[in-house]
Amino acid sequence: xxxxxxxxxxxxxxxxxxxxxxxxxxxxxxxxxxxxxxxxxxxxxxxxxxxxxxxxxxxxxxxxxxxxxxxxxxxxxxxxxxxxxxxxxxxxxxxxxxxxxxxxxxxxxxxxxxxxxxxxxxxxxxxxxxxxxxxxxxxxxxxxxxxx
Numbered sequence: 001x002x003x004x005x006x007x008x009x010x011x012x013x014x015x016x017x018x019x020x021x022x023x024x025x026x027x028x029x030x031x032x033x034x035x036x037x038x039x040x041x042x043x044x045x046x047x048x049x050x051x052x053x054x055x056x057x058x059x060x061x062x063x064x065x066x067x068x069x070x071x072x073x074x075x076x077x078x079x080x081x082x083x084x085x086x087x088x089x090x091x092x093x094x095x096x097x098x099x100x101x102x103x104x105x106x107x108x109x110x111x112x113x114x115x116x117x118x119x120x121x122x123x124x125x126x127x128x129x130x131x132x133x134x135x136x137x138x139x140x141x142x143x144x145x146x147x148x
Contacts, residue, residue, distance in 0.1 A: 015118020017128035034147035050121035
């Protein structure tokens, strides 16, 4: 079984899709091991994590809908205090790049925003569980599912 650390060897910054964060905090049976390894690398500083404020919107929706404010608070704490994890606001630069990515690759808006955020944050790799993103050529996309 391949390890995500091998795929990220020599990488300084990693863009993160929302699913990585969800798998970590909800300890997803299938994907927890590789995302834990990824977040251990971020926590130790061997890589820097980059994600979008849109991830906060996406991860808080389900806990709020279910009335699970404990889980919602765990997400908020992770976003605010996790070492070496940077959450970038969606501004004009990311918005414009996301539009370009949507036009070029026919991405969904959230996916385009996450990839644009990673590119703006100078990430060399984007980690997701969405095979559709592999078609993006501006950044190397690593699928977390390859490490289960």
